[in-house]
Amino acid sequence: MTDFKLRPWHADDLDSLVEQANNQHIARYMTNMFPHPYSRENGLAFIEFANLAEPFRIFAIEIKGKAVGGVGIHPQTDIMCKNAELGYWLGERYWGKGVMGSVIAAILPYAFKTFDIERLYGRVFGSNAASQHVLLKNGFVLESNIPKVIYKDGIFEDELIYGIRRDNL
Template structure:
């Protein structure tokens, strides 16, 4: 099963090509926030990697298979009266859908979120 070989890790500068390969897909973008670029370009990938590794209000990781990025997962802290809450978001390259990968990835990210972010609540917004 492919999900056994999945690793979550920090974003690297060398991830741009595989990020564009899987993110530039209307089926992937369909259920994501409007801020997700459509089309997804190399420049978008460069900006994302910079943002993901430097943003203090979120915890963003690459989903990799054999050290190739196939998706992304992140937790974004909320503000003001919601400061003890965070939002979980993720996407996966279409060819990896329906293989049980995200079930394991989300479980791992939930554990990491509560270990690394001072929150008491984690939610996934459904559109």
Template structure:
């Protein structure tokens, strides 16, 4: 775990930094199409405003050494899935490979279980994103299965690897 990683609330002044970091095809290739590419400051502003109004999405800025380096969050589920949440995250490319994502997701898992009284967290990862799979595995997520050709991204069908961690 990276010792200088913290999660904090999003702030208006984060918008230009989010836009700068998120405007990267390598990030877009590993997230849902709604994320968008190119990713502009207007996209970041709309995202910021949406988060302020959402009661089902909880998003945190990932910060290391005082610098915003990405985002992570939860999509809270409802009805019979009300004790579960989907985990999502991305990190700006300059911060890859430094243990930051692993630390951030570890913090997010602890927060989710403690503050939201959740029992299960899950994440879907595109078949070619082995780095994200390693991040999840390092913080205790277990691969539950593979949904074959479940994702249509960049004109091709891909498998989605589904990971989950349970509060024990």
């Protein structure tokens, strides 16, 4: 596993962010709010957005002094107020090295300590086996498989929802 640090996004991360995020293989499994191509303007807007929330919830994944991905905790509202969604991505050249599994393991205690939640969940494309694996490896369980509800790039995909509860940590 590669050593990493979770930290706030900084303005000087812009070049690295655009370099890593401007990748169709990453955008393929993200919502349309994560654009492709990924421009400097997209990066500037994201860095500004990532630093707005208190308590802090969107982190850069830093490896060897460079921001190479991100992880975020997104608390829900209304009747879902005891839940938060986990979102994450990683630059392609860091895939398959155990980085994201370790990142999720590191963020879990923070999520449950910092936010008044009972459940953290991740929504995964049915064809994204790597993302499914990293959640299972960290104790998440498959809660739901909703067929053909994601529509991305002209293709319907299943949505898999994985969750972990405070009392299962």
